[in-house]
Amino acid sequence: MFNTRPAVIATIAALSVAAVPSPIAAQATGDLAAVQKHLQSVTTMTADFSQADRNGKVLTGVLTLKKPGKLRFQYEKGVPILIVAEGGALTFIDYSVKQVQRWPIKNSPLGVLLDPSRDITRYAKLVPGYDNRVVSVEANDPKHPEYGRITLVFARDAAAPGGLMLQGWVALDSQNNRTTIRLSKQKFGGPVSDNTFRWNDPRRTR
Template identity: 80%
Template sequence: MFVSRSILAPVAAAVALVPAPVLAQATGDLAAVQRHLQSVTTMTADFSQTDRAGKVLTGTVTLKKPGKIRFQYEKGVPLLIVAEGGALTFIDYSVRQVQRWPIRNSPLGVLLDPDRDITRFAKIVPSTDQRLVSVEANDPKHPEYGRITLVFARDSAAPAGLMLQGWVALDGQNNRTTIRLSNQRFGAPVSDSTFRWNDPRRGGRQN
């Protein structure tokens, strides 16, 4: 495939304007994020969720790789989000509604697949705070999948030297959700039964 030098020239010029130490730092940070995502097998944490309207919900999140996550909302909130078996499931018990879609079509997919090479579709987001590392991931071939920006704090005691602080997810309909984490715990045993859920359409039958 022939690519005109005139097309590549502006790209090369733009890269040349970025100081080498900055490029090296970004490359190193992206590699550290990859190592973090590959090394974490389980995680539990408290979370607060803010939607685009500013509504805040809290709860606990449990992650187990590959492919499993559960958002258990605070008491009185009839919602549940569970990923297992390749699908992300949203359950609204107040109206007995269940929605499912492939995890790979969700921005959360980047958190759940330890074999995914994020260096192919992610980039470091520049920040003036050197204590933080932010990385934006999206599939340019499938913009309808949305994108996610993961935020880490540098922490030598955390996996790969990074502590996941949360993320901002933008779905295919431009709905923005911000998740902030606290009390993160890594590596504790998590039973697969954690990701079972009661289907409101089947009289409480468990999935």
Template identity: 75%
Template sequence: MVFRSIVPLAPLALIAAAPAAVPAAAQASDLATVQRHLQGITTMTADFTQADRNGKVLTGTLTWKQPGNIRFQYEKGVPLLIVAEGGALTFVDYSVRQVQRWPIRNSPLGVLLDPKRDIAGFAKMVPGDGRLVSVEARDPKHPEYGVITLVFARNPAAPAGLSLQGWVALDSQNNRTTIRLSNQRYGAPVAANAFRWTDPRRTARN
């Protein structure tokens, strides 16, 4: 799986963990709020900034529609595209006409794109700044799927009072990607064809 410097993440500075553990009652309450947030989203659009462990930074726009659809459209001049639709996550590199696909559930983004999944069984709260809610998710049965830490700001105007600020993804090879989100907009119409993509392998054969 190629989640390395290709998948969007969130500011590491937001996840300044305190040494104390999160009390069980508070953890259950915040996890339930995160679950309601994911279930309450119909659509979201945002700008994103993506940084990998080598310091390479890319920008672009995010389009998200529940259930199971997301698109990372990179800035002009970057020949990459990430799209989730139909239960699959697709990475396209137009510069080399390469397409890679794998089940969404096998990627860190699966936690975002399946709102019916009960996160209590594979996620835990990360202690830190009280203005933020940070959740670390991993599948203990499948460590090869990687780890994702989602960071939310408390925002009464957003679904369930939370606004997703970004995430940090760590794959099984310890490749870290950080995504920061800005200009989040919830509930706006999203075109039916927003998650379509052009297969560069077809154009190569023509």
């Protein structure tokens, strides 16, 4: 998604939920419902993020989310890149070369985070793991593999929306470029102005 190829948050085995014994399958159904509840409960979120590629390069910044459909990745000072979602489109701005790229949010793996009306149980599956404190969910549209896929990673937290705290995600686009995001200092439900998602177009001349 960001033209980067980060390392993976953790090794996740892509096993089908349908293949596990029924008690575990029942737990999987409950966990998937909890993820749905979390996604529907979150109206706004701010968090620090770090983005690491497979070469070990790390970029940091601040993530701001407002539903429906608004997102901003503000990178650290000195990084001439901005990513904003608004108006149904995800926009990638590179100020160093005055380049702007836009594509529909629904065509991005991040669409799962931005549309609270979507039924995640129809296009996502739980990824079994060895740590019961962690819930991982892989989402993709099998009819549109070109949209890529995203694996959301949550930690169980009774104080968080839906009892889950979003820790980050791994996104894989149609070119197999992998983007890994880790979150910290997550805050939910605070006021977020729509002005947060405005941006300056570098292609405009004065």
